[in-house]
Amino acid sequence: MSGILCVYSTFGIDQDPQPYLGALRRLAHRGPDGEGSELRRSVFLGVRRFSVGRGWNGEQPLVSRDGNVLVALDGHIHNRVELSHVLRAKGHLADLSSDSALVLAAYAEYGNLCFEKLKGVWAIVVWDEREHRLLAGRDPLGVKPLYCYTGVRNVIVASEIKSIIALDNDARAVDHRRIRALVREGSIDDWTATCFSRVKPVSPGTVLRFDGNQLSQTVLESSACHERNSEPW
Numbered sequence: 408m409s410g411i412l413c414v415y416s417t418f419g420i421d422q423d424p425q426p427y428l429g430a431l432r433r434l435a436h437r438g439p440d441g442e443g444s445e446l447r448r449s450v451f452l453g454v455r456r457f458s459v460g461r462g463w464n465g466e467q468p469l470v471s472r473d474g475n476v477l478v479a480l481d482g483h484i485h486n487r488v489e490l491s492h493v494l495r496a497k498g499h500l501a502d503l504s505s506d507s508a509l510v511l512a513a514y515a516e517y518g519n520l521c522f523e524k525l526k527g528v529w530a531i532v533v534w535d536e537r538e539h540r541l542l543a544g545r546d547p548l549g550v551k552p553l554y555c556y557t558g559v560r561n562v563i564v565a566s567e568i569k570s571i572i573a574l575d576n577d578a579r580a581v582d583h584r585r586i587r588a589l590v591r592e593g594s595i596d597d598w599t600a601t602c603f604s605r606v607k608p609v610s611p612g613t614v615l616r617f618d619g620n621q622l623s624q625t626v627l628e629s630s631a632c633h634e635r636n637s638e639p640w
Contacts, residue, residue, distance in 0.1 A: 409467070409481040410434025410455035411553070413532045413564040414574065415541045417619045419448050420561060427451045430573040434566055437481075443467050445477050450534050450541065454479045469507045475536040476514060480507045481566060482529030482551045490524060522614050522627060530609070532564055541617040547627055549598055549611025556606045562617060568606050580604050 412431045414420055424446050431444065431453040438455025445452050445468050454467035468479045484490070484506045490513065491503040499512045506527075513521035514533055522531070522544050530551035533542040543564045545553050556563045556571045556578045563571045563578070572578045582604040588594035589602060598608050609615055614625040 408437050408457050408551075409479075410437035410566045410570075411479045411481050411530060411532055411564070412451070412453045412566070412570050413479070413534070413541070413543070413562075414451040415534075415562045415564075415617060416449060416560060417539065417617075420451060422446065422448075424451070426574060427453060430565075430570040431455060433569045433573055437566060441466075445470065447477075447534070447536065449539065450477070452477050452479055452532060452534055454481075467507055469505075469511050471511060471515070472501075476511060477534040477536075478507055478511045478514065479532045480510055480529060481531075481553075482506075482546070483527050484509055484525055484529065485527035486525070487527075519614070519616065519625070522625075530566065539619060542614055543609055544614030544625075544627075545609050545611050547612035553609040554601065554606055555609055555615060556603075557622070558605070564609075564615075568601060568603060571606055572603070578603060578606055 414427055434455045438457045440458040441456040443454050443466055452468045456467055468477045470477055487506060487509055490509060494512045494516060497516055501508060501512055503509050503512060510531060513524050517524060527546060528548060528550035529546050530553040531544050543553060552566055554565055554568050554571060558575050558577055563574055565571050582602055585600060585602045598610050612627045616623045616625060
């Protein structure tokens with residue numbers, strides 16, 4: 408288990424890292440063994456790391472050799488051995504001993520389609536500096552949590568809602584219908600909505616893609632991917 412926090416704006420984000428680090432540390436219980444972060448003009452990506460047994464995924468966020476791609480992973484890849492063989496056969500000579508390194512190599516080879524190749528339980532955030540593109544996805548089972556808030560200033564993606572509302576007061580607006588359902592019926596947040604009206608779960612088996620001011624959602628399928636819901640935000 409690890410904790411992920413990403414803050415993004417196509418217009419650039421505040422370059423003071425302290426608020427982001429404070430919000431990231433709200434996820435310390437998800438990753439008590441270390442912390443890593445990268446701050447760029449348009450994005451902050453931070454990870455709280457858990458480094459015991461199968462949860463060990465190396466230093467994160469992982470940065471490509473040219474510095475243009477950042478990867479954050481919560482979870483593990485079940486088909487790591489076979490995918491490593493495929494990537495090495497295609498000429499990827501990087502160390503693929505960690506799952507996060509495998510995701511980075513898969514992105515380098517397959518681009519946005521890399522999520523199709525990953526079998527396991529995972530929540531992943533990828534930032535591509537060259538394309539000015541942010542990707543945030545969950546595996547089809549949705550075991551690992553991931554939430555997204557699209558605000559006036561920034562997009563915030565995090566493993567838990569507490570990190571999102573720490574950074575933007577507007578994200579605290581509640582969904583009164585959901586609150587009533589919680590009180591009257593015992594309903595809980597699911598993969599379609601939360602008790603915060605502007606904070607949404609990333610649906611299991613989907614990848615959100617932010618290209619500048621355009622958001623699209625890719626649905627992972629066994630044979631192919633298709634895109635839907637392209638809209639400005």
